[in-house]
Structure formats: structure tokens, C-alpha cells
Amino acid sequence: GIQVEQSPPDLILQEGANSTLRCNFSDSVNNLQWFHQNPWGQLINLFYIPSGTKQNGRLSATTVATERYSLLYISSSQTTDSGVYFCAVGDTGGFKTIFGAGTRLFVKA
């Protein structure tokens, strides 16, 4: 099956700093999503981005499907950005969405 690798596994930032999270996947995928899990465990869909670039406020994401990777950019980080960021990809059938192990982000005030 598809393998999804995220890096770095852990990241500590000072408030106001920028960061880039990476997601590599091993095979062609039907879709790609980024999620944020807050410290209370809630999972929020940030982006559905099978290809191209999208922006939502301080967050943006780029997927280069032909090279099998996606990047999530966080600019001017805030303490509320803390949590775990997951990349998830859909297999070619589209029904199964496979998650990476996540990047744990802590933003210091």
C-alpha cells in the first residue's frame, strides 16, 4: 500500500516564526489532505490539495503530484498553531485515506 512520510517529526518555534512541513508519498494518489489536530484532540481539515497551491490566511499548501510530495507552510506562527499536523492521501480507488505519522508542532510565546 501507499506509504506516507512526514518530516520533521517534531518542531519547536518561537511565536512569529515561519515553518515548512513536508509530506512524501510512495505512489500515485487520488487526493491529498492536510489536517490539524489541536491539543484537545480535535481534527480539522485544513486543505484538500491533490495538486497545485492553495492559501488560507497564514497557511498555504503546495502539492507536486508528479514528484510525490506536498508542503504545508505556516507563516507568522501563533501559539494556537500548536498541535499535530497530518498529511493524508487517498489511494487510486479513492475510498481509503492513509495518514502519515504527523508533525508535532509547539509554538512558544
Added chain:
Amino acid sequence: DAGITQSPRHKVTETGTPVTLRCHQTENHRYMYWYRQDPGHGLRLIHYSYGVKDTDKGEVSDGYSVSRSKTEDFLLTLESATSSQTSVYFCAISEFAMGGQKGSNVLTFGAGSRLTVL
């Protein structure tokens, strides 16, 4: 949580006992999923459903069964719970939509159910 309710939210049980977790949605979405989350593993797919009475296995289905008798409810059953099934279980829904040659499957998650098997 976008019309997704998981119950119970917390449960402690003993090894060998049966456990059923319920996911209820009010969105009328066709697709429903059960994931488990463990440290270092992200979320792993247990089972999913693509319609009433239509289910299939995910990555880690051993020891679990599911049922979907109506659109809004998806049940996850541990027939005989083991300590390795201690985890946080998430239900998700989606409305799979085909667009051109690619499909989209945007997932929306419930709040999770924390299960401890002693």
C-alpha cells in the same frame, strides 16, 4: 463536529469483554470510516463503509467488525477486547465526489472515543 456524534466518548473495560462504539451522522454522507490513533502511528484505517450494508476492511481490521444498517449509523465492535486495542477511535464521514478523472474524499472527523482495555 459537523453533525458527527461518537459514543461513548470514554470507556474503560476489561480484557475479553465485547465493546461497541457508535458513530452517528446527520449529514447524510454516503461514506463513513473508523480510524484508530496511537502514538507514533498517526491514524490507521480499521474499516470503512461506502453505503448501507456495504463495508470493507482497512489497514488494521483484525479483531474488529463493523455494521451499517442505516445511512446515519456506523458501529464498530470489538468482539473480545484486548489491551492492544486501547486507543483513541475516530469516526469520519465524507461525500466522495468524482471530478473529472480524479475523485475527492474530504474527510470530516468526530470528536473521538477513548477506549482503555485493562
